[in-house]
Amino acid sequence: MVRFENVGLRYGMGPEVLKDINFSIAPRSFQYLTGPSGAGKTTLIRLVLMALKPTRGLVNLFGQDVSRLEAATLTDFRRRMGVVFQDFRLLDHLTVYENVALPLRVTGKEETSYRAEVVELLRWVGLGERMHAVPAVLSGGEKQRAAIARALISRPQLLLADEPTGNVDPGLGRRLLRLFMELQSLGTAVVIATHDIALMELYDAPRLVLADGHLHVDA
Amino acid sequence: MSMPDHLDMEEAEEERPRSGPRLPASLRRDQPLVPVDSVAGRALVVVIAILTFLAALSAGAALLAARASEQWRGAVANEMTIQVRPDPRRNIEQDMARAVELARAVPSVAEVRPMPKTESDKLLEPWLGAGLDLVELPIPRLIVLRLSSVAANDLVAFSQTLRREVPSATLDDHRLWVRRLSTMASTIILAGVAVVLLVLVAAGLAVAFATRGAMAGSRDSVEVLHFVGATDEFIAREFQTRFVALGLRGGAAGGLAAIIAIALLGFLSSAWSATPEADQLQALFGAFEIGWSGYAVVILVAAVVAAIAGLVSRLTVRHYLRAMS
Ligand SMILES: Nc1ncnc2c1ncn2[C@@H]1O[C@H](COP(=O)(O)OP(=O)(O)O)[C@@H](O)[C@H]1O
Ligand SMILES: [Mg+2]
Numbered sequence: 001m002v003r004f005e006n007v008g009l010r011y012g013m014g015p016e017v018l019k020d021i022n023f024s025i026a027p028r029s030f031q032y033l034t035g036p037s038g039a040g041k042t043t044l045i046r047l048v049l050m051a052l053k054p055t056r057g058l059v060n061l062f063g064q065d066v067s068r069l070e071a072a073t074l075t076d077f078r079r080r081m082g083v084v085f086q087d088f089r090l091l092d093h094l095t096v097y098e099n100v101a102l103p104l105r106v107t108g109k110e111e112t113s114y115r116a117e118v119v120e121l122l123r124w125v126g127l128g129e130r131m132h133a134v135p136a137v138l139s140g141g142e143k144q145r146a147a148i149a150r151a152l153i154s155r156p157q158l159l160l161a162d163e164p165t166g167n168v169d170p171g172l173g174r175r176l177l178r179l180f181m182e183l184q185s186l187g188t189a190v191v192i193a194t195h196d197i198a199l200m201e202l203y204d205a206p207r208l209v210l211a212d213g214h215l216h217v218d219a
Numbered sequence: 220m221s222m223p224d225h226l227d228m229e230e231a232e233e234e235r236p237r238s239g240p241r242l243p244a245s246l247r248r249d250q251p252l253v254p255v256d257s258v259a260g261r262a263l264v265v266v267i268a269i270l271t272f273l274a275a276l277s278a279g280a281a282l283l284a285a286r287a288s289e290q291w292r293g294a295v296a297n298e299m300t301i302q303v304r305p306d307p308r309r310n311i312e313q314d315m316a317r318a319v320e321l322a323r324a325v326p327s328v329a330e331v332r333p334m335p336k337t338e339s340d341k342l343l344e345p346w347l348g349a350g351l352d353l354v355e356l357p358i359p360r361l362i363v364l365r366l367s368s369v370a371a372n373d374l375v376a377f378s379q380t381l382r383r384e385v386p387s388a389t390l391d392d393h394r395l396w397v398r399r400l401s402t403m404a405s406t407i408i409l410a411g412v413a414v415v416l417l418v419l420v421a422a423g424l425a426v427a428f429a430t431r432g433a434m435a436g437s438r439d440s441v442e443v444l445h446f447v448g449a450t451d452e453f454i455a456r457e458f459q460t461r462f463v464a465l466g467l468r469g470g471a472a473g474g475l476a477a478i479i480a481i482a483l484l485g486f487l488s489s490a491w492s493a494t495p496e497a498d499q500l501q502a503l504f505g506a507f508e509i510g511w512s513g514y515a516v517v518i519l520v521a522a523v524v525a526a527i528a529g530l531v532s533r534l535t536v537r538h539y540l541r542a543m544s
Contacts, residue, residue: 049446071451071544079448089443093254105252106449150447 001027001158001189002048007057009043017043019213021057025191027157030184032200033193035210041193042086044210045160049083050074079107082151084161088143090135096146097122097131103154118153125149140167148176152183159183162193173199252444252457253437260465263429267422267469268476271524274418275477275517281411282513288404299364301381303388305357315360318381318388322364325377329367336360415520419527426462426528430535433458441543455536459529466528474521478514
């Protein structure tokens with residue numbers, strides 16, 4: 001469902017951050033995206049999200065070349081993906097409930113039609129009692145779980161999580177990893193960007209390793 | 220979503236004992252998805268209120284002028300007066316009688332009404348004050364003529380006859396005045412309409428700048444909305460809803476202030492109506508009341524301002540979103 005062919009990317013006139021990237025992500029697969037800090041993990045995720053255009057090469061999503069997508073298709077593709085940002089990117093003026101409900105709300109659904117579903121998911125990630133809180137009063141772990149819940153609520157076909165355990169203690173990190181594995185077993189392709197070796201040793205899965213701008217796959 | 224129960228976060232179980240299912244009627248607060256800085260929002264409401272107030276007053280003034288000019292036209296268009304000036308060498312009553320006689324002989328004059336001295340003295344009261352013994356003063360006397368048709372063509376001849384037969388009398392053609400007054404009224408109306416248009420443009424610009432500011436301030440939120448699958452259309456609607464609400468608040472406040480101001484002026488002018496100043500004002504502007512249609516115009520102006528706020532914010536947002544992608 002994701003295929004990169006000879007993709008290169010540079011920011012402005014800077015050096016090429018990613019060079020000749022080739023890989024693909026199969027439906028219902030589970031993989032890590034790893035490499036040292038600054039290797040380009042976030043950049044690669046932004047390419048998949050179509051927030052960046054590759055400076056060269058081909059990005060293919062859901063069987064379509066993304067360089068010439070209609071606005072409607074682009075929106076449709078984004079609705080099929082869930083993303084957990086490294087810095088969460090929750091909307092500060094909305095409650096946890098509203099943040100998590102956002103992907104459903106933007107499709108124009110009635111609030112009553114998804115309320116129970118959102119509440120159930122919030123309970124499931126342990127935020128049942130915090131749903132009326134605004135992000136400013138949440139702990140790092142709570143924000144992390146709210147961001148994950150927002151990525152899951154629309155049952156995406158592809159989940160991209162950028163350092164989802166970077167802000168939490170190892171115990172919660174393990175629980176979150178279990179959550180992602182469970183998600184994969186329910187049919188979602190999962191990509192977890194992390195530089196946490198200990199985390200990757202907990203559960204063995206293919207690793208997309210970024211180093212010096214190149215990517216190789218450790219199966 | 221039916222998720223297996225065993226995945227429940229243990230942490231939550233430990234820290235916060237679960238109280239049974241609790242679903243408030245509506246979990247969603249009435250929060251717009253895109254935050255608009257509340258200080259900027261208040262400033263925009265105030266600006267729109269002031270602009271609406273000015274536009275509503277200009278519209279009211281234009282309406283008042285239109286009304287007044289209609290009144291003059293109706294009252295004066297087919298009227299003329301003969302003015303008989305006192306002359307110590309002549310008998311003014313005889314002159315009056317002769318002028319009336321001559322006027323009655325003109326075919327296009329339908330009615331001749333010599334104004335009794337008491338009545339013409341009364342006309343001067345606002346200007347000279349009551350209680351003055353006007354018998355002492357050489358006050359001209361008036362004869363009011365009503366014409367049967369506006370396009371009378373025997374009046375020039377009549378004017379000459381009158382001057383010959385009664386040298387102290389002159390014929391005043393009001394119609395010239397009416398024309399001048401209508402020109403003045405049209406100028407006032409045009410100026411009022413121009414001010415209204417300018418104010419609407421200013422309101423549109425204020426909303427455009429405020430929208431741009433809000434967009435720049437919520438660039439991050441807009442990006443997140445895109446990532447979670449919001450269309451440009453959806454985002455534009457969110458902004459528009461917000462700005463229509465601000466526009467309606469400002470428009471309502473400004474319109475209300477204008478209605479109060481107009482009502483107050485009407486009240487003051489009726490409180491003055493016993494005074495000479497009021498009579499002068501009335502002579503010029505008619506009764507200082509704009510009535511139903513006036514208030515309707517004020518409300519219309521406020522509604523148009525709110526509509527412009529919605530439209531301009533929408534266009535601005537669409538433009539900005541296109542530029543962003
Ligand atoms: N917006 C940007 N503009 C310029 N350079 C950037 C930008 N974002 C990231 N970079 C650079 O690209 C490289 C990869 O960054 P990033 O993708 O964030 O790495 P990672 O997520 O693996 O830590 C870094 O050298 C970083 O400085
Ligand atoms: Mg990163």
